[in-house]
Amino acid sequence: MQTATATHESAPAVKQGHPKALYMLFFTEMWERFSYYGMRGLLVLYLTKSVLAGGLGVPTATATLIYGYFTGFVYFTPIIGGWLADKFIGQRRAILIGGVLMALGQFSLFYTQPGSPAAVFGLPSGTALGLLLIIIGNGFFKPNISTLVGQLYQQGDPRRDSAFTIFYMGINIGAFLAPLVCGYLAEDLFATKTVVDGVEQVSSFGFRYGFLAAGMGMVLGQLIFNLVGPRLLGNLGLAPVKKDTNEVVVKQVLTKEETDRMAVIFIITILVVFFWAGFEQAGSSLTLYTDKYINREVFGYLIPTSWFQSVNPLFIVALAPLLAGFWTNLAAKNRDLSIPVKMGLGMILLGVGFLFMVGAVLQRGGDVADETVKASIMWLLATYFFHTIGELCLSPIGLSMVTRLAPVTYASMLMGVWFLAPFVAQIAGGYIASYVEELGALKVFGLIAAFVILAGFLLVAIAKKLFHMMHGRG
Numbered sequence: 001m002q003t004a005t006a007t008h009e010s011a012p013a014v015k016q017g018h019p020k021a022l023y024m025l026f027f028t029e030m031w032e033r034f035s036y037y038g039m040r041g042l043l044v045l046y047l048t049k050s051v052l053a054g055g056l057g058v059p060t061a062t063a064t065l066i067y068g069y070f071t072g073f074v075y076f077t078p079i080i081g082g083w084l085a086d087k088f089i090g091q092r093r094a095i096l097i098g099g100v101l102m103a104l105g106q107f108s109l110f111y112t113q114p115g116s117p118a119a120v121f122g123l124p125s126g127t128a129l130g131l132l133l134i135i136i137g138n139g140f141f142k143p144n145i146s147t148l149v150g151q152l153y154q155q156g157d158p159r160r161d162s163a164f165t166i167f168y169m170g171i172n173i174g175a176f177l178a179p180l181v182c183g184y185l186a187e188d189l190f191a192t193k194t195v196v197d198g199v200e201q202v203s204s205f206g207f208r209y210g211f212l213a214a215g216m217g218m219v220l221g222q223l224i225f226n227l228v229g230p231r232l233l234g235n236l237g238l239a240p241v242k243k244d245t246n247e248v249v250v251k252q253v254l255t256k257e258e259t260d261r262m263a264v265i266f267i268i269t270i271l272v273v274f275f276w277a278g279f280e281q282a283g284s285s286l287t288l289y290t291d292k293y294i295n296r297e298v299f300g301y302l303i304p305t306s307w308f309q310s311v312n313p314l315f316i317v318a319l320a321p322l323l324a325g326f327w328t329n330l331a332a333k334n335r336d337l338s339i340p341v342k343m344g345l346g347m348i349l350l351g352v353g354f355l356f357m358v359g360a361v362l363q364r365g366g367d368v369a370d371e372t373v374k375a376s377i378m379w380l381l382a383t384y385f386f387h388t389i390g391e392l393c394l395s396p397i398g399l400s401m402v403t404r405l406a407p408v409t410y411a412s413m414l415m416g417v418w419f420l421a422p423f424v425a426q427i428a429g430g431y432i433a434s435y436v437e438e439l440g441a442l443k444v445f446g447l448i449a450a451f452v453i454l455a456g457f458l459l460v461a462i463a464k465k466l467f468h469m470m471h472g473r474g
Contacts, residue, residue, distance in 0.1 A: 019152050021232040022163055024224065026170035029145055031221030032099065033174030035106060036074075038182035038214035039134070041309035043067055044287050045186075046207040051115050054191075054205035058122055061434040064284045066121065068430010070131050071280060075423035077139025079416030082147070084140070086412045091144035091151075091237035092229065094412075098141030099222040105133030106215030110208045130211075143415035148237050150403030150411070161400050165324045168396040169317055176313035178217070182210035183306030200302070210306075254407060260469040261405035265414055267466065268343060268398070269421045274455035275347045275394055276425030277432065278354060278448045279387060282312065284433035286357070286383075289441055293364060295374035311381065315388035323392045339401050339470070340463035346393030347456030353386030354449035358442060367440035404473045 047063035049055025058066065085094040112126030120128035149167050153160045190206025254262070290296070291305040330336045337345075360379035361367065398418055406414040436444050 018159060018163055018166065019232070021152055021229075021236075022149065022166060024228050024232050025145060025149055026167055028095075028221045028225040028229075029167065030170040030174035031217045031224065032102070032141060032145075033171045034178040034181075035102060035174075035214045035218035035221070036134070036138070036178075037175040037309065037313075038178035038217065039106060039109065039211055040071070040283050041179035041183060041287075041306040042186050042207050042210045043070070044284055045205070045291070045305060048288070049205060049207075053203065054114050054207055056114075056123065056127070060288065060437060062122065064288075064433035064436075065430045066123070067284050068427050068433065070135065070426075071283065072423045072426035072430070073135045074138045074142075075419040075421075075426060077135055078143040078419040079139075079413060081139035081141070082143035082412030082414075082416035085144045085147075085240065086410065087240050090239045091148050091412060092233070093238075094140040094144040095148075095225060096222070098137040098139065098144075099218060099225070101133050101137030102141065103137075103215050103218040103222070105130040105137060106211050106218060108133060109211035110215060112208070114208075139416075142419065143412050144237070146399055147403070147412045147415050148233070150400075151236055160403065161327070161397075162324065164396050164400045164403075165320055168399070169320050172313035172316035172320070174217075174313075176310045176317060178214070179306045179309035182213050183304045183309075185213055186210035187304035187306060257471040258407045260471060261473065262407070262410070262414065264466050264469050265402060265405055265417060267462075268340065268401070268459070269418055271455055271459050272343065272347070272394060272398070272421045273425045273428070274452050275350055275390070276422040277429045278350050278452045279391065280422070280426050280429045281433060281448070282309065282384075282387070284429065285436045285441070285444065286380075288433070288436070289357075289360075290380060292371050293373070293375055293441075294360070294380050295377055298377070308380065308384075311384040312388050312391070315385055316392065319388060320392055320396075323389070338463055338467045339397055340459055340466045342397050343394045344456045344459035344463065346390040346395075346397075347459060348453050349386050349390035349393065349456075351449040351451075351453035351456065353383045353390065354445050354452070356380075356382040356386070357445040358449065361440075361442040361445065367442055405470060 044063055044067050046055050047058040047066060048060055050057045081094055081098065085091045089097075108126050108130035112124050112130065116124035116126060119125040123131075146167075149163060150160065153163060186205050186207045186209060187202060190209045191202045192204035193200050194203045195201070287305060287308070290308055296303040296305070327336065327342075356379050360375035360383075363375045363379065364373050399415075402415050402418045403411070432444060432448070
């Protein structure tokens with residue numbers, strides 16, 4: 001996919017705009033992300049709520065570790081799935097295998113009844129199996145659909161970054177809709193409610209119906225990919241690179257330029273661990289803090305906790321075109337920032353976002369246990385706002401970076417390497433969240449802000465060296 005002499009005769013020929021295949025991949029990824037984020041938005045609540053309330057009754061510290069390891073391995077398996085696709089099965093078969101496995105995983109969560117006996121790591125067997133299937137399926141799906149997006153464009157095509165921004169909006173439309181739909185089913189439509197002291201409260205949640213909706217979203221995405229994909233993609237992604245007769249693979253031994261570019265991918269992957277460890281607190285410590293200590297009542301309506309998982313993707317969809325236009329204007333004036341600088345700024349902005357959570361804790365008078373003392377919702381919204389801008393400076397830029405720098409024979413595998421940063425970060429983030437009750441939210445949120453900001457400044461400081469190692473592709 002990534003040598004100057006490689007060609008893609010099977011890719012759709014496009015004179016202007018973007019190939020139709022991009023929008024097919026957009027909707028496929030949108031429904032896959034609907035499935036994943038719908039489940040993820042409910043997971044910690046499902047684990048921690050009591051059995052009588054429709055959950056599993058897992059202790060909070062244990063639940064955040066389970067969440068961290070689950071989401072971590074979701075980002076580890078792509079390196080295996082990418083390698084298998086590159087060498088043996090091709091991207092499109094990998095996407096099909098991954099989609100089917102993830103749908104089965106969601107349905108396994110649905111069929112697990114509340115109160116089922118614990119069998120694996122304190123979880124019912126159906127829950128453990130469901131999470132395992134989602135982990136494995138994501139490994140096949142995630143790196144390969146991103147690689148297909150890159151393969152739609154020749155090396156040096158100026159539409160590539162724009163294409164990944166469009167694709168990234170698809171991801172976030174799915175992520176926006178998922179908590180609203182799945183959260184509504186679990187926390188409202190299929191929930192049992194009681195009135196306590198004149199206030200309506202949920203006494204039992206319908207989590208399994210949220211998981212069912214997530215599974216149906218995954219099925220819909222696979223139908224789009226397998227019914228529309230063959231016509232729009234042609235032979236693109238059908239065969240592994242080494243067997244693709246339409247792909248000219250010219251080098252068996254990597255050049256100095258190629259090894260330098262690969263080194264950049266590894267260096268930046270290591271540094272952005274700090275970003276993802278903070279960013280992914282959204283599904284663990286931020287969710288638990290929101291559930292207990294943020295005033296969620298707006299105009300007399302108590303907003304379901306899981307709905308706040310939609311705030312970030314809503315900001316993404318609103319702000320992505322603005323930021324994309326900003327980068328375009330800078331480039332037109334020959335003032336564009338290099339990839340490392342953009343990503344360093346993203347990390348700094350994430351740290352600034354956590355300073356607003358520090359403000360929320362201080363508004364409550366510190367780490368007080370009284371759940372009747374609430375912080376303003378505006379602190380949380382400001383946190384998600386800065387996290388979103390930081391994400392837009394880092395995540396889609398990172399996807400584009402890998403497709404620019406990766407040698408053709410290692411394209412999907414190096415996309416998997418990129419996802420190693422969230423793998424390490426998710427597990428670290430699970431441990432961080434497990435210490436919130438012990439250390440206090442004030443200290444944890446403050447330390448996250450400090451470490452992420454420092455890592456961001458470090459990345460900016462070495463940006464010139466990394467740009468030189470990219471050899472004209474930064």
